[in-house]
Amino acid sequence: MQKGSNEGGSSSNHGIASGGYRDMKYIEDYDYKFCEEVSKYEKLAKIGQGTFGEVFKARHKKTKHFVALKKVLMENEKEGFPITALREIKILQQLHHDNVVNLIEICRTKATQFNRFRSTFFLVFDFCEHDLAGLLSNVNVKFGLGEIKQVMKQLLDGLFYIHHNKILHRDMKAANILITKSGVLKLADFGLARAISLSKNKNVAYTNRVVTLWYRPPELLLGERSYGPPVDMWGAGCIMAEMWTRTPIMQGNTEQHQLTLICQLCGSITPEVWPDVEKLELYNKMEIPQGQKRKVKERLKPYVKDQKAIELLDKLLTLDPSKRIDSDNALIYFKMNISGPPGGMGTPPGAYGMPSPVNRPMGQMPNAVRVAASNLQQNASIDVGSLKAAEQPPLKFDKALEDFYSTCDEMELHLRIAQASWSQALRSQRYTPVPVANTRMDTNASSEAITYQQYVSTVKSQVAYIQEIHDSLMELAKSITSE
């Protein structure tokens, strides 16, 4: 290895060897064919602050595609390219899922003498219009039960996927849950995420100074260093409750305060409810309120009207991480008890629901389409005649056409969502409850509990149904435009 200022020596001494800027000239001219320049995007606005840098909204100059640029902060980095950024890149390159934010590429700025020949790097993501924290703090945005269910289902799907790939997110919070304008949820900000070993080997020691305080699970507050996926599930529970309360449920100022708030909600932490908790490093150092009763259900009842949802919240906010429900079982619970379609056709269940910014009346979609279509048909049949007679198409027809197209757009969206849940159902065949009777979560409500097969067949027929309407509408649209 040659030092930059070294006098040549036997090995070549090129610009990458540090030292005088004269050596660096070639860096300025070098075109890294594998790492494109960020100037192909046009920066529009700063939209936030990530774990390791600023985030901008930008648009591709040619394709007009919107992206989010996340700047990698390089100042004060003694250890070269930040390991957090390297981890995030590596993890995101491995993850490809509808509910995980998509990393498009890494871009750089041109290295010039003005930035000391140090490029700035940007992570380029697909742009998402909303984040959950923003939506929850906006009083004009209403979340109905259908939307909450849809958000939670996608959140659990995403968590199941990343945990299945042995990745911990470690920064679950509403601000890191993005939602696109078409209602698809994306887990974002993997700046604190890391790969984990799922073996029972207890020698691993991860840092416990992760997760935003308000969403930090009790085991981390007590100093656990060989934690696992349950840390994300606690966060999911906090987020789920927040969907109703609209504000983080436990807002501690210090780690001690946070632990106190947790005990006040979930009951005192004792070796009875959580075996081996006394072995945790900080168990004797932190002050643990005694004699507190668990009142998760009571406290959330005023907000959450749905009994099944409260049951799930209770399972997510379990103190002992080994007893906390995992994403797999939470999804099963969801399919068995929550997202199952309560009625037949015409009343689509939460599976159809979109977490759209406005509270959309669920269950009227196919009817709305029918009405729009028949309106259009009537208008078309009447007005096509007069269209031929008069040069100007009458206003009424225009309006109907407009309505029709907007309904079509909306329906395509519903179709996509329905198809997504259908493929989800197909993919997750391993949830098939065998035998059915044993996996029913609530035996009293067995009439409401549906089997997996029922669920699948319902989703399947719903997809077919929407597809049918969609096709006929498209045909209709074609015949109208050709006229």
Added chain:
Amino acid sequence: MSLAYKSVKDHFWSVKFIFECGRKLELKSHTICKAAAMYHRFFKEAHLRDYDPYVIAAACLFISGKSEDDRAQIRDVINVTRDTLEPGCDLLNLGEEYFSYRETITNAELLVLRMLKFDMTYHLPHRYLLHYLLSLELWAKTPEWKKDMPFERSCWAFLHDFHFSPAIVTYKPQLIAISIIFYALQCYGLQIPTEDVQWYEALHPEATVTQLFTIMDSLLEVYDNDKELSQDVQSSLQAKVPGF
């Protein structure tokens, strides 16, 4: 042998350097192998004459340590690589020379990352080798190699040595793993019982005998290289050091 590093500019020696430094840094084996693969991936795109291979090698070790969470501090990397190149030199103080080295490594790090398009999803053949060995053990029920042959250990050793060849990143890791087993079987004169389908075809559809032989050739080249290079070095040492 370590005297020789600075006098040669060859991929074989760079990889040797990576393995030597990696061991001294107490990195895990797969971290070092990833660094070697990263080094080869870099020089698939770049030319040896344009870069100092030892700077790139050090940067690869540094990146690999970070991305595998098997972390080596930059200061350790600098001290170890420097000492390996010039044995017996003093530890660096935090002075101008140290900062110059640090900037060299961090610049090279960014260069390598950009050349690799930040793609760190490369899979080592290790996982496939492990998986295939376990499968073959089941296939052969009580395999002969379980008796008293270091068959499995040889496989791992061959795989390790294969990292000296740029071919490690040209072929699919699955095929490399199969070739290694294929070669080791031949070395020990072992056979996998076959009914209608050959074991390698069963493991991977692209594993044809021709393909396996091509990869084995690359592996054997490594051993040829090793012989040649050590002879070269020996003769050059004999010329320089009287009485060697």
